[in-house]
Amino acid sequence: MTEERSRSVHVTGGSGFLGGFVIPLLVEGGYEVSALARTDAAADRLQTLGANPIEGDLDSASSIRDAFSSSRASNLVNLASLGFGHAAPIVAAAEEAGLHRALFVSTTAIFTRLNAPSKAVRTEAERTIRASNLQWTIIRPTMIYGTPGDRNMWRLLRLVSRVPVVPMPGGGHNLQQPVHVADLADAIVVALGTDRAIDRAYDVGGPEPISFRRILDDTGDAVGRSVKGIPIPHQPIVRFLTAVERRGKPLPLKAEQIERLVEDKAFDISAARADLGYSPRSFAAGIAAESRMHAT
16 A cells, blocks of 8 residues: 555544534645545635545445545545444444544443434444455544534533533533534544544543533623522423424423533543543543633
């Protein structure tokens, strides 16, 4: 294999939130980057990020094969969700195209006690990846935050900046471990170039688990407001949201999101620290930086 090809990488899901951080790091690291683009808008964004867009659609196995083959890359970074059943055709196309090194972004949500439909799909996807002939790595992030595109902490920032009282389902004691998108992107690019990461899976989160009460306090500090958290029982909210969802009415918040909020999500990131030199920023520092974006 030539040195040029060994420094080439094909990215799926590159036009999304995480791709906006991963692709520039790959380019900065000297990789020649191609990326799957389903639409003209996606292709334009990928070019802006520094990647060569290749037309393709993850809903078509033949399209994936054609895109991977034409990329002539030797590495794959799959940022696209594993929750939609695309893992098997992606793995098959990667093997066929000679993309010997492959990194897949999964999620720590596979460990939830909730039986969401995507949980089984994601778990099966990881089994498919592990059984492949690829030199694989799986990165499992916790809840990702860091910019307006995160759809998680950005909403909390908006809420805290507007109201002095915030409800805390379950009392706010349950643990969370959000990961800043820039820290996650760095871990992905480092893992791709680290032989020790081959055939390994890593949970990647913030430096320590913290309570939702602490998250609320840090978010309030970030916007310069004192916020009062009011503990509320979560079961009535879940029942109400579930009933509304069954009627097909759209809501800004889902029952499953409330259930996840009252479930402890604490993960051991020591393997990522040891193998990848992973050193994530504190939530207080990360949310303060995101707050500055909110203020502009």
